[in-house]
Amino acid sequence: MKLLSVNIGRPRPNPWKGLRSTGIDKRPVDGPVAVTAPGPKGTGAVGLAGDRVYDVKHHGGVDQAVYAYAREDLDGWQAELGRPLAGGAFGENLTTLGLDVNGALIGERWRIGSTTVLEVSCARIPCATFQGWLEREGWIKQFTQAARPGAYLRVIEPGEICAGDPVEIVHRPAHDVTVQLVFRATTREPDLLRRLLAADALPQEIKDLVRKRTTD
Known part of the structure; x- marks a missing residue:
């Protein structure tokens, strides 16, 4: 299991949401990239330096520090799709090889390189x-429909990656809530929502959503 590429966004106009810019245009970079916890949502900060x-x-x-x-x-x-897709084509920061990203458990931790530890937090929603x-x-x-969303991760131990x-899985929690299950439950299969509460490491906003939808 390893990183094939580390990808950093280049700002470009975003006519699709009516925003000034988007960082979805991710390109592989050479050399090490610093990884740190970005702080709360709302500032634009993410886990990789330069992105x-x-x-x-x-x-x-x-909770969405790294994708x-x-x-x-x-x-x-x-x-x-019948078209080439380079590393970063889906807006991902990390393009992996040999790692079951969609089958990763919420709260699972990956050590990347010698210092950086990331924790699986939730699924990407298109x-x-x-x-x-x-x-x-x-x-x-x-x-x-394909339910292959990829995983968001939070930074547990900062460091540098390239x-x-x-990539080494250093912790797997004792539940069966995968990235794919979270995606299916929060998109097309709400009957699965109750199962998500077994994962303590889910972002609080998803826990709140699950409780609201299963108690209304």
Whole structure:
């Protein structure tokens, strides 16, 4: 298990959400990148030095510090869409190899390189920016039906990472709530919502959403 690339965003206009800019245009970078906890949502800060988000209401902050997507899943989409997808094409910071990103447990911890430890927090939810970026009508529905969302991570131990670094799973919690399960429950399969509460490491806003939807 390793990082194939570390990807940093280049600001570009965002006509799809009516925002000044978007950071979805991620490109692989050479050399080490510093990783730190970005603080609360609302500032635009994320975990990787040199990167940021511009939709500060919905992205960034502690629970969405870093976004990972598996090369294996990109390859599957590449075949389905009939177009090349380089590392970073889905707006991910980390393109991984040999790691079951969607099967990762909420609260699972990954050591990357020698110092950095990240914790799986939640699934990525597709938005209008993602659909516009790929220039594919109906992409949100297609991506949602596939249920291969990739994982957001929070920073537990800061450090530096770079392409080629090994990834080691150093902790797996004692529940069965995966990234994919969270995605399915919060999008198309609300009957699964109650199962999510077994994962203490879920972001508080998702826990609140689950409780609201299962008690109304």
